[in-house]
Amino acid sequence: MTTRKRPSGSGGPASTSDRYLVIGAGPAGLALAAAFRRRSISFDLVDRHHAIGGLWDRENPGTPLYDSAHFISSRTMSAFAGFPMPARYPDYPGHRLILDYLREFAAHHDVHEHFTGGRAVTSARPEPSGGWAVSFSDGRSHRYAGLAVATGRQWTPRRPEWPGAFDGELIHARDYDGPGRLRGRRVLVVGGGNSGVDIACDAATAAVETRLSLRRGYHVIPKYVLGRPADVFAAQSPPLPAWLRQAVMRRLLRLLAGRPEDYGLPAPDHRIFESHPILNDRILHHLGHGDVTAVPDVVALEGPEIRFTDDSTWRPDLVIQATGYRVDFPFLPPGLVGAGAGTPDLYLHVLDRRRPDLFFLGLFETDAGAFPLLSRQADLVASAVLTHRLGGPAARLLAVRKQLRPNLSGGVRHLDSPRHRAYADQRVYRRELERAHRELEALRAGGDPSRWRDH
Template structure:
């Protein structure tokens, strides 16, 4: 347990690591609470991964939000996307939105750009954080350093003899890189299918390797974004409402197996939805060939698990990311079998009261609204602790016990590292809103 005294808390500021979406939401909440804080950002601007010019960003030219501009989870409270943004905002739209949010909330004075946090260690009642080579002391540490900076690169049997190129999708930027090549994309997330669709326009051939079947969700239904259409009470006939989402998707796009894709082994939205209206079109026109799992590489190509062999020039591994926090002491965050820290309500350390995580989420929508609510809960928790409010003790008891609401909406998730602690966006938002209303009904009152 942390032994920070109230006197020290009143003097020492709070440290926030990262000025991406989560860090900016956290900065606004701390400012509204009247708490002293500093944000450290390793890059020369705000926006995190959404600035493709930042080293290590996974953004590519064709990247867009998978949730629509006006969906509830797509924006911060009080800051809707401008109508000039695309219905599914491009990466440039999102970056501009984040920059404008930081400016509108006047967050720049508290953000130290081009200043990486190299080391953070707990002391006797404080955190010593070394950023830009300079150590400083803080009363609390909030890790908002992002989840898409550290690629997961699987070992492929026979890779040492493969004459072509193997790289992770974090290095991919534009379709022109693949012109005239025989390309294999490994993975079935939204980035994988986006890159496959890019390659379909320029590459000599494109294959998409998937270990299991997934549900494909159209971006528009009857001219309306799917995530808004599905929420309309009058949009769906009774037979197509949950739990019959599978029937709806089979009606709208057809069964995946009709396109040569494997049959999903899970219910719709029990995993990340593949929001892409192009990939099935390209598969149907022979521009993308569905493949199974890779068994091994050979000198000139790939052999799949079903024995099929194929010549390949380049392999792009769209195999995900692990949310590393290398500035923390080893073992401070428990990852279990997953790719993100295991935190109570995805925010609170199970035993320490002076370190938090924000944005370490895997969910089925955008996270902007979710990190906004999480930031308010963290700021309220810190504020209540300094005031000695009983709400703080109540929340601490829940965190230590590990008890809380069901964040899965009752769905059985896939047993993969990516889906450990997966949350349903609506269930998670409702849980956060409920905690704020129950424990901190007056909101943030320091601003």
């Protein structure tokens, strides 16, 4: 058990030779905290919010959660390694149950004794001699041996730059809380991600009229396939080459629900899995019943009206931009691993390629539940910390390994977009994370480094 050392409140940063700082007490930070505890790595866990939970705690200012938010992967496939979700949970738990699960996980691993809430990191700068000088919002500062950034991807909205101005109410999906603000209004939802479709389904039953604006077509995958959650069905199916898997799923979806364009949606301009699908077949129900109408992309704001790419216009009361989020690390120096300019270029989306004391967790997109992969990321970080401490050949080989760029696509050519630059096929990604972790452990145990270098 680690003895907590509180940061100093006066003078320069308090020093430590071996303690790591984990920033963010959401799923990624908790996964790493558990891994650090298992490996007896000293650490502090901090969060600008006062309680554990990250974006899954709706009390936290800025969370993108809304009343109807549920997991889009099933509980069977979405748990941390070694810590299954309770059998009493439904197939697709809501946000309250997920928050309960996260706090039970934290309690199980005794994370609370390392946690300080209500303390934001205002600055983290690498020291010339190694380690990090970190300043906090309470005026304290501390030196850490390493930094693990687990602040997540969904806090800073990405807003489209439309010409003109809108006379009605315009918000980002991050500021949407539930159907209450939709009642009696004409609502335009912009964006085909799962949040946008969820909000459009809320509006279908609450608003006077709802339109869903999409810039491209998407494939729609039902949450249940042949009576099983879609991800369970996929996991229980035999592994297939990407092209065959795409062909089989396309045919299956055609049989189950027809084509997206049969419901007034634009035809997808890509093959299935090349972009994120819509995991919500409720939208097909509402489109088929006229509760939601699909419209093209927005091109301009014209006072009380919105103009679309087909030159049609509409006069909504409320526009909700479900247009995603951008990765942002305001506490890191500009230019460090591309901080503030997009998803960093990292080995396996985790290890910084230049610094052995800097790690990121949760900065990926995948076609399955994230929590199991966060567990594997955390194991890799813990092994990398211990390998670096060995120094000598082990540390040098780790530095070589971090320059490799394994193909994580699973044979699928994803669309070129900010979101898909961090996309990974979950089976391939899990395999690569586990292999890198095993090889680091073997290297630390005195294994043959020659075979490890060749991958």
